[in-house]
Amino acid sequence: MSDQTVTMLEHLFDGLPDVPQPIYAKLKQAISQKISAGEWLANQRVPSEAEIVKSLGVSRMTVNRALRELTVEGFLVRHQGLGTFVAEKKAHSALFEVHNIAEEIAARGHKHLSKLLTLESARASVEEAMMLGVRTNHGIFRSVVLHYENDIPIQIEERIVNASLAPEYDKQDFTLHTSYEYLMGVAPMTEGEHLVEAVLPNAIECERLQIGAHEPCLQIKRRTWAGDDIITAARLLHPGSRFQLFGHFGR
Amino acid sequence: MSDQTVTMLEHLFDGLPDVPQPIYAKLKQAISQKISAGEWLANQRVPSEAEIVKSLGVSRMTVNRALRELTVEGFLVRHQGLGTFVAEKKAHSALFEVHNIAEEIAARGHKHLSKLLTLESARASVEEAMMLGVRTNHGIFRSVVLHYENDIPIQIEERIVNASLAPEYDKQDFTLHTSYEYLMGVAPMTEGEHLVEAVLPNAIECERLQIGAHEPCLQIKRRTWAGDDIITAARLLHPGSRFQLFGHFGR
DNA sequence: TCTAACAGCTTGTATAGACAATTAAGTCAA
DNA sequence: TTGACTTAATTGTCTATACAAGCTGTTAGA
Incomplete structure (x- = not known):
């Protein structure tokens, strides 16, 4: 409790938006x-x-x-x-706020970086059509993004997107904003579901996440709705040793 | 907004503990x-x-x-x-209702069985005291229970319990009811938190869960509160291949 | 009858002042 | 040196007052 006091109280309000608020x-x-x-x-x-x-x-x-x-x-x-x-930084993520990995990493005061591995326009396979609640051959996008926290891989994000709800998805620059940010802009999410599992990564995933073949990973499968339509289905893979989910319930 | 106003303001403080507080x-x-x-x-x-x-x-x-x-x-x-x-009651997700494994298994129409591996009265170590929010050497109970679904191991439940809130914990018959059921009876939970991780099991856990050494497990650490007191802290370990968490949000 | 203004209630915010409780650091005496 | 006491700084709480802002029902007037 003996650290130095912060400075510069005069410019505290500099750079804040000038909206009327208490x-x-x-x-x-x-x-x-x-x-x-x-x-x-x-x-x-x-x-x-x-x-x-x-x-x-x-x-x-x-x-x-x-x-x-x-x-x-x-x-x-x-x-x-x-x-x-x-206060010391909280080291965990709220379970229902694992939407925007970039924002979370920033909130921890860490550096976020992402690498776009795949981005393609395609027609839905039978499995993909079922996941998105559309007909087979419906237009979709597929993307794979690798996210880094302080230059360490923290998440592989595999995603398919309903092209009729987000037709410009493949024209986005995902170094400027995350796919979540873009999708929220075009079709605000109203509902969602998760499936959380512990899985073993395959060889490619091990290499991408820079982990050993036997390191367990936390896999989150998520689908999000805008009204009655499914916007997107994602599979998020986190190294078990670098990530945990936090949740709170009750009043 | 037209419902009737509640009554009886005079007896508002009746029956409250008379501890000094603001x-x-x-x-x-x-x-x-x-x-x-x-x-x-x-x-x-x-x-x-x-x-x-x-x-x-x-x-x-x-x-x-x-x-x-x-x-x-x-x-x-x-x-x-x-x-x-x-306010209307908050709707919380199914993910946060993974309390009573027996009930869940029954809901799936499967057979639940549990084996009590450890049940002891003890004094809290430094770590345990911190987890329960009590002083070191405070009285606690430790229990380890192995749960089966259709005779297949599905969960190792390691638990420590605040003895001053549940003094009869060590006299329970855990084949009749789960520890969760008993604890809810003596001190109704008002709040809780989870920490979900993917981990590798140790040798003993592998043997108990009848899984291979490299099978990832889903570990849930949970603490539950009754008011300001922590009733219990538990570590639940599930084989990744036999278990997944489901959650829903929105609406 | 319809509309506009107003009065009366509600919560939301801001202020000034007071005292209590806690902590750290200094002072003084044994 | 040690221990007891004092002092200052800080946060925690409570009060009294004031005005703003939002909603509803009433009233005055066209």
Whole structure:
């Protein structure tokens, strides 16, 4: 609890969108942005409520609310008598938020990189047609993307996409945004299902993930709906030693 | 939004434990208890902040904090200009209902059998204490149960239990009911968390599950809470070839 | 009758002030 | 040196007040 205090309180609100929102919300956004961007590091001390009050000219209760909510959300840790500190990063992913691997990796403050291995337009086989709920020979796209976290392979993403719902899928630049981001734009997901299994990777997958032949992998098969239509079916393969799913239930 | 308002604000704090805690926390506990116990039904209107202020003699900001936090936690829904209402129950995924393996197997129309491998009373090690949120040397129970589906091993259940919350745990007959069933009886679970991973089994686990040394397993680590106390922490190990988790989200 | 304005309720946010509880660091005496 | 005490800083809570914003029913007026 003795790390140095973060600096530069004056420019806290720089670069934030100027939409009308409550002061406490602006403060939350500014602070969480500093943390997510890596400017404020774990265990560093955050200015005290009194300091923020003095430098921003707002009420202490307002600052208190912002800091308290950020604590509940896991960004900060507070100790009475000591101060407020940037929390250690959560090392796991929320089970129902494993949609956008890029965003998750960024949230952990790590570097995301992806390599497009395959992208093709095709006609649905019998199995693919069944997975997407379309007729055989219906137009689809197939893509395979390898995702890296800090230059270490973390996910193989095999995906088929219903071409009539996302006709421009094969014209996307997947280095700019993930397939999930594009698909959410053209046909917002309303429902989905997962199937989680432990499997052994095949030789190609071992090589792509840079793991041994006997390393177990966590396989997630996911289908997502927009209304009554299935947008896409994906198979996500993670090395067991580098990935875990986290879930929370109850009130 | 036209349902009748709940009644009986005077006895709101009846039957609550008289431990020293902030007013807002008492209020939260009292209200969430009413809802969990089914006394206040979904869509019913909760007394307004002003009414609670008048009948309990506390400040509106204190009431506001309690109601606001209960809204974040999903107990209440608030509408400016209208009032505060009891929320609909959250629908959670089948993935989060993998509690009672016996029930699941029965639901598939299969035969369930379980073998108690270990059941002992002990003092918590440092790691165990951390998992249960108790002090080192706090009284715990350890159990290991092997579950069969149609006479094929399907799950190794390793569990530690907080002895002060379930003092009779070691006197149960686990051929009659599962540990989950017993624990739900003595201390109803209110919250829980999972950690899902793909792992390799060790030699003993291979033998117990009757699988090869290189067969990947799905490991679920789960902790369940009753209020603020952790009842139990379990590690569930399933052969990858015989088990998969299913989940559904949205709607 | 229809419409516009208003009053009265609700929650949402912000402020100023007060005291309690916790911690660390300093002070002083034995 | 050690231990007890004091002091300052910080977060935690509570209160009283104020105004904004959203919804509903009523009322005044055309």
